Amino acid sequence: MGRIRTDEIKNITSMILGKYTLSYFSDDFETNKQRLKSLPEEFPSKKVLNKVAGYITFLYKREREEEKKLLAPSK
Numbered sequence: 001m002g003r004i005r006t007d008e009i010k011n012i013t014s015m016i017l018g019k020y021t022l023s024y025f026s027d028d029f030e031t032n033k034q035r036l037k038s039l040p041e042e043f044p045s046k047k048v049l050n051k052v053a054g055y056i057t058f059l060y061k062r063e064r065e066e067e068k069k070l071l072a073p074s075k
């Protein structure tokens with residue numbers, strides 16, 4: 001069983017990704033955290049900021065894996 005993210009984290013992340021594309025972020029957690037801090041959006045706490053940064057990192061990596069699967073030659 002994987003990590004469970006609350007609806008609050010998913011809602012905040014979807015709101016941010018609605019304004020900024022996923023390509024604005026990267027596969028590095030620390031980079032994503034700094035980019036989130038530079039945005040005008042307010043986060044309720046540091047813990048929420050870190051969870052959103054982690055979730056964005058997860059989504060970024062998952063999208064890149066799906067792109068690789070689509071571009072890989074099928075046998």
